[in-house]
Amino acid sequence: xAGVIQSPRHLIxxxxxxxxxxxxxxxxxxxVYWYQQGPGQDPQFLISFYEKMQxxxxxxxxxxxxxxxxxxxxxxxxxxxxxGDSALYFCASSSDxxxxxxTFGSGTRLTVV
Amino acid sequence: GENVExxxxxxxxxxxxxxxIKCTYSDSASNxxxxxxxxxxKGPQLIIDIRSNVGEKKDQRIAVTLNKTAKHFSLHITETxxxxxxxxxxxxxxxxxxxxxxTFGSGTRLQVQx
Numbered sequence: 718x719a720g721v722i723q724s725p726r727h728l729i730x731x732x733x734x735x736x737x738x739x740x741x742x743x744x745x746x747x748x749v750y751w752y753q754q755g756p757g758q759d760p761q762f763l764i765s766f767y768e769k770m771q772x773x774x775x776x777x778x779x780x781x782x783x784x785x786x787x788x789x790x791x792x793x794x795x796x797x798x799x800x801g802d803s804a805l806y807f808c809a810s811s812s813d814x815x816x817x818x819x820t821f822g823s824g825t826r827l828t829v830v
Numbered sequence: 831g832e833n834v835e836x837x838x839x840x841x842x843x844x845x846x847x848x849x850x851i852k853c854t855y856s857d858s859a860s861n862x863x864x865x866x867x868x869x870x871x872k873g874p875q876l877i878i879d880i881r882s883n884v885g886e887k888k889d890q891r892i893a894v895t896l897n898k899t900a901k902h903f904s905l906h907i908t909e910t911x912x913x914x915x916x917x918x919x920x921x922x923x924x925x926x927x928x929x930x931x932x933t934f935g936s937g938t939r940l941q942v943q944x
Contacts, residue, residue: 750931759919759934773931807873819932821873
């Protein structure tokens with residue numbers, strides 16, 4: 718079965734650079750969520766989109782932005798990167814047809830040096 | 831907002847024994863309680879979930895119980911196997927048309943000793 722696809726799997730950036738993470742949800746899933754997971758920590762919700770509109774907002778820094786496109790894929794744009802942004806970034810998708818159950822991608826490991 | 835507490839933070843059991851992980855939540859409106867297993871370098875994988883209109887759900891060796899009055903829910907793994915070793919997260923959310931996000935517990939590192 719198709720899963721949530723994230724790219725890239727690994728990304729190394731320098732401080733103050735920008736990064737773009739991509740997420741391709743499960744086909745026909747209409748909601749996408751972004752989470753950040755620091756080392757040894759639980760995933761922290763950043764932002765979500767439903768039918769291409771922002772639906773919920775968590776602890777996303779102002780330096781980050783995200784959007785969902787017409788094909789339902791989503792991109793997380795991160796600017797002015799800081800060392801503390803180094804983390805695993807997960808995307809998840811869901812649909813009310815699947816009783817809202819989340820499916821997570823394998824994540825993007827971002828390292829800021 | 832929702833706050834989820836999870837205990838214990840680490841749990842070591844012998845192969846074949848049972849493991850129990852407990853979570854409490856703060857928002858009485860929450861109605862969806864999933865459990866995730868996360869292996870090193872991988873994304874969280876849904877292993878079982880329960881909704882507020884159900885008190886217990888079982889899937890082979892895994893079961894989840896929910897006590898809405900006390901606002902706590904638990905994961906039970908029976909006949910543990912070494913491949914059950916991972917970090918387990920509970921989560922809570924209000925699932926409605928607003929597509930609310932999950933609030934996770936802090937995780938339990940389960941180690942099953944062969």
